[in-house]
Amino acid sequence: MENFIYPLIGGVLIGLSSSTMLGGIGRITGISGIFSHVLKKPSKEYLWQYFFLLGLLFGGLGLFIYRPSLFDYGIEVNKFQVVLAGLLVGFGTRLGSGCTSGHGVCGLPRLSERSFVATLTFIGFGIITVFIRKMIWG
Amino acid sequence: MGIVLSFIVGVVFSVGLVISGMTNPKVVTGFLDVFGQWNAALVFVMAGAVITNLFLFNLIKKKNKPWFSHKFYLPTAKNIDKKLVVGSAIFGIGWGVLGVCPGPGIVNLVTGELWALIFVGSMILGMLIHKITFESK
Numbered sequence: 001m002e003n004f005i006y007p008l009i010g011g012v013l014i015g016l017s018s019s020t021m022l023g024g025i026g027r028i029t030g031i032s033g034i035f036s037h038v039l040k041k042p043s044k045e046y047l048w049q050y051f052f053l054l055g056l057l058f059g060g061l062g063l064f065i066y067r068p069s070l071f072d073y074g075i076e077v078n079k080f081q082v083v084l085a086g087l088l089v090g091f092g093t094r095l096g097s098g099c100t101s102g103h104g105v106c107g108l109p110r111l112s113e114r115s116f117v118a119t120l121t122f123i124g125f126g127i128i129t130v131f132i133r134k135m136i137w138g
Numbered sequence: 139m140g141i142v143l144s145f146i147v148g149v150v151f152s153v154g155l156v157i158s159g160m161t162n163p164k165v166v167t168g169f170l171d172v173f174g175q176w177n178a179a180l181v182f183v184m185a186g187a188v189i190t191n192l193f194l195f196n197l198i199k200k201k202n203k204p205w206f207s208h209k210f211y212l213p214t215a216k217n218i219d220k221k222l223v224v225g226s227a228i229f230g231i232g233w234g235v236l237g238v239c240p241g242p243g244i245v246n247l248v249t250g251e252l253w254a255l256i257f258v259g260s261m262i263l264g265m266l267i268h269k270i271t272f273e274s275k
Contacts, residue, residue, distance in 0.1 A: 075163055
């Protein structure tokens with residue numbers, strides 16, 4: 001059971017932070033949408049988005065310095081796999097208007113029908129993909 | 139004040155992602171591997187986040203406006219269209235290929251690992267391809 005304590009604490013932190021975003025500045029913490037603004041012409045309107053992304057990096061960097069073993073996944077990935085994943089994730093999250101954070105973490109609690117459909121769809125296709133991937137790569 | 143708040147939100151969100159295991163592609167792939175050795179950790183991450191938000195969003199909704207802004211900016215689209223479903227399916231495939239979604243991808247940049255840089259670079263390219271095909275029309 002203790003294997004689930006950290007996921008649960010992490011999940012609650014994710015919830016608390018996205019709730020603070022909504023209560024504080026009235027925004028949804030949808031990371032793919034926020035990140036896509038780095039591709040647009042810089043604007044004062046996007047300032048909160050730049051600062052959120054800086055915060056993400058700052059938090060990660062702090063933990064990486066404090067406890068690098070947290071980032072020690074022991075994974076081997078080939079570059080083709082990484083490029084393919086990045087392209088699909090980038091394109092798909094824009095076309096589908098959101099990712100795990102926007103549709104999952106924020107959309108489900110808003111009881112958004114669109115987010116329910118999106119979340120079930122990406123988890124479903126993720127499951128199918130891992131199944132096929134394991135048959136191909138083992 | 140708003141930008142300070144969104145910076146802090148970013149920090150806490152990031153810490154949540156790392157300690158929950160979401161930044162580890164193995165944990166995510168393990169969750170999606172329901173026909174193999176299923177790793178339920180992500181269920182607890184999602185449950186923790188969604189239940190917390192379910193409760194707090196309800197409290198927030200009762201307010202007229204946020205603390206540091208004059209209104210709530212909520213998505214207005216209601217229709218389930220082809221773009222939503224096809225886009226989410228494509229994202230799901232990409233998620234399954236590596237086990238990384240946008241937030242963890244960005245956070246993993248701090249490791250300086252080549253794969254994280256390539257992932258975020260490719261993600262930007264994917265977003266640009268979407269922009270060129272769908273937004274310029």
